Amino acid sequence: MENIQQAIEKNKLLKRFLESMGDGVFVLDPTGKIVAWNPAMEAITGYSSREIKGKSCRILKFSKCFGKDCPSGMHDCKILQTGKVIPTECVISHRNGHLLEVSKNARVIRDDSGQIMGVIETVTDLTELKNTRLKIEQAARRLGELNRLGGIIAKSEVMQNVFSFIKASAACETSIFIQGESGTGKELVAGAIHSIGERKDKPMITVNCSALSESLLESELFGHVKGAFTGAVRDRIGRFEQADQGTIFLDEIGEISPYIQIKLLRVLQEKEIERVGDSKKHKVNIRIITATNKDLKSRVDEGFFREDLYYRLKVFPIYLPPLRNRREDIPLLVDHFIKLNNKISGQTVTGMAEPARKVFMKYSWPGNIRELANAIEHAFVLCSDNQIDLKDLPLEISGQNTTYAAPLPRYPKPASPRKKQRESLDRDSLLTILTESGWNKAEAARRSGFSRAAIWKYMKKWNIPMQSE
Structure with a gap:
């Protein structure tokens, strides 16, 4: 045989x-x-x-x-x-x-x-498969720890999909593109990706690209050498070099000029930068995460954003849904921000009354999670009970034209720079400041030198409506 x-x-x-x-x-x-x-x-x-x-x-x-x-x-x-x-x-x-x-x-x-x-x-x-499994398990474990610390709070199906994307992207090194409306938590997502990825022990640098002019942004990102421009009295490394071996998060990426777009494309292609006023190239090993609240593809079609850069950045896109599309997460977020404000203020608010809760669930939340957080903070200023009621909510959310007549609580004496402003603030002065600020309480606070909470309480004391009549 x-x-x-x-x-x-x-x-x-x-x-x-x-x-x-x-x-x-x-x-x-x-x-x-x-x-x-x-x-x-x-x-x-x-x-x-x-x-x-x-x-x-x-x-x-x-x-x-x-x-x-x-x-x-x-x-x-x-x-x-x-x-x-x-x-x-x-x-x-x-x-x-x-x-x-x-x-x-x-x-x-x-x-x-x-x-x-x-x-x-x-x-x-199975060596590579085991390593990949281990990375995913470690990423999932670290993400769970992050959630328990209040980094990202959600149980909705649409956000669970986002969590899956975060886990997947954390285990790789590709460029991440986060898109979502203002206030949806884009920076939180970027932080989560960095904190559960292999670069977690290295720096994460955040740059808001819409906050700086072209020349300032160029210097901020790439650094400069002494004498590169008026005021450059010494060499300075930029944010790309600060983020070396780690992650750089470029928020509002759709706002950068064509010139900065070209320089960023070179960083992505060649992994090196040139400081302003210098011809020497510096190698950088970074992971780039970008975010925008705009439709970047439309800006490409309109000629405002380079198509080649767009596709370089949009290798792994993550879309963050607005709060109105994940309403089942609202109770979790309310509970989180109540606990946070209790800790900050020393109050003992236990929750939200049913009428206020219903309003929160029906409201469209154009400002998303940031608006919800501010609404809870607003409610803490006015809340005199252990539950947030409808009367404690901002008027644009509650829809009520409530007139407040409660006495002003006592405040601790202000620091000396603001003492004069506080003594001179009266009802007419506050009305003038509010009118000049377009009834924006945060802007009124900045102009008067008082906190936003103090502005709200003075408005309550003097029966000033929360918005222009």
């Missing part, structure tokens, strides 16, 4: 097939001796075909075939009785002595008469 080694040697097509396989394949004769060993097995185990042939498969020290260590010989191996080994994850020994995690699969080979000629086994190296 022809043995299995002779059968393989005679079949050239079979030999080519074994040699071309990406997975490791080897063949045993009925005594357990190796008679064929493909190149993939050489790569996985370190044993060459010449040195392994004729040896027992026990040389690989498979950790489990049938739920136990490799048997002492072929006569103890159940493969001859069962006819197969289902795909099993196990450990084998490399030629150099270290252990490898693999998936093993085996089948007996029979001739036309049904006699066993040998066994063919396939081996898949």
